[in-house]
Amino acid sequence: MTRHPVARSIGTTTLSLALVLAGTGLASAETPTADISPEQMAAMRAAFGLSESGVGDLIAAQEDAAETEAELREDLGDAFGGAVFDIDTLDLTVQVTDSSASDAVRDAGAVPELVDNGEAELADVVEALDAVAGGAPATVHGWYADPVRDAVVIEAAPGHEAEARTLAERAGVEVDTVVEESAGTPRTYADIVGGNPYYFQEGGGWYVCSVGFGVVGGYVTAGHCGAEGSDTWLDVPGTQRIGTVAGSVFPTSDMAWVEVTDSDFVPTAEVNDYEGGTVTVTGSTEAPVGASVCRSGQTTGWHCGVIQAKNQTVRYSGNERVRGLTRTTACAEGGDSGGSWLAGTEAQGVTSGGSGNCTFGGTTYFQPLNPILERWDLTLLTG
The missing domain is CATH 3.30.300.50 (GMP Synthetase; Chain A, domain 3)
Incomplete structure (x- = not known):
């Protein structure tokens, strides 16, 4: 985990994503793309070569796929072997370890595939x-x-x-x-940035990370972005305190939540798109493997990719080992730690780290959101 003092932040290549601590907008459910910002729409069209209606079809299809996966996971029990969404055909393949479960998969509108191992093994x-x-x-x-x-x-x-x-x-x-x-040595994105960050101290030095998603009473972020009990600040050298890290786990996981202690800061369901607008979070339904996912950052704006795998164990360059991360093809750069990941308007997780950059590409991992909410019994803010 590479970190630098705030005094050295000028000239570094960094990336930060912050939650807008301001009023909440109203979400529309008229079309699958009604809640997508122009910036996110442009990024998805560029990443996947789709028209605007094609983006709508993609979002709608993977939302349906997520519901179907959840239903079949429960209905099939031990015979459920995993699920993979195809971003090109919009089909959901559900893997089974028992061929007798194939008919139930077809009845649910998915494509069955018999596998030797399955996700449990x-x-x-x-x-x-x-x-x-x-x-x-x-x-x-x-x-x-x-x-x-x-x-x-x-x-x-x-x-x-x-x-x-x-x-x-x-x-x-x-x-x-x-x-x-491996494309490169993974590292956590906790580089020093300016802009819309929150700051914290560690070992006498100042560091910065990004807000992930608003929850009742505060916000969630990455665990390597401050130890439990440490304070978070709007500025350096700390003239206005935002809150206190109420829970933090790193390594093994990379999750934390900050309890806001200053009434001037109001957590909302909004995520900053860094283009003068926001995206309203509508839920936290987990997208399947193969689905599109987007992240936004101060340095590189919106970037999208595909979920390649879940439950990955990553060994970062400082030998910190983190389990349960989601692997994606979306690029990111230093300073993005703690930032938001969205599939459509469904919250997916917070940036943990990765390798590469947005010039030649790379691999980025995020800590899934729902385990963070479950660990501390938090309520995600939605609009």
């Missing part, structure tokens, strides 16, 4: 790798369950694939694993 493999992660070399950058391939992928620095295979052997992994080169 793949999750066991990820857990086995987590158990031996303490002895893994820094050249092994992380691992995740890939539902498309029905396999576990271990990422390693170029030329160090052997270390990844050795880790799999130590974990006693029997399920097929795929070793791939």
Whole structure:
């Protein structure tokens, strides 16, 4: 986790995303794109080569897919093996570990696929790798369950694939694993930025992160953006306090929430689009693997990508190991930590870290939102 003093913030390449602490707008449900800002619409059209109506079809289809996945997950029980949404065909493939469950999948309007492992078995493999992660070399950058391939992928620095295979052997992994080169060493996005951040102190220095989503009484953000009990501030050197970090978990997870203590700051359901407008959050239904997802940041604006996998374990450059992250193709840059992720207007999570940048692309991970809400019994603000 690379951090720099505020005094060195000028000239650094950074990215920040902040929640607008102002009035709430009214959401419209007339069309699937009624709640999408022009900036988010433009970003989705650019990222996926779609018309405006095509973006609407995509959002509507993946909202339906999310509901279908949730229903089949409950109905199929142990036979449910995972789900993958196809952004091109708008089809939802639901994997089953028992062929007798295929008819129920078809009846729900999804495409059945019989798999050998399924998400439960793949999750066991990820857990086995987590158990031996303490002895893994820094050249092994992380691992995740890939539902498309029905396999576990271990990422390693170029030329160090052997270390990844050795880790799999130590974990006693029997399920097929795929070793791939990592695009770069993941790091948390906690670089020093200006603009619309919130500030906090650590070890005598000032640091900055971004607000994620408003909740009753405060906001959620990334866990590496301040220890529990620390204060958050509007400015440096701290003349106006926003609130106090009421809960923080990092590493293992990357989640935190800040209780607002200054009545001048009012949490809302709005996310800043950095183009003079806001996006109103309407809920937190989790989008399936393969769905589109967008994030916004002060430096690079709106950027969109695809959810590649969930429940990834990432080993950041400081050897901090974080579990349960969602892997995406959307780019991000330093200073984005804690910022918001949206699928349409559904809140998905807060930025944790990644590799690459928005010039040549990269991989970015976010901490899913619902586990944050559940851990501290928080209520997401929606409009």
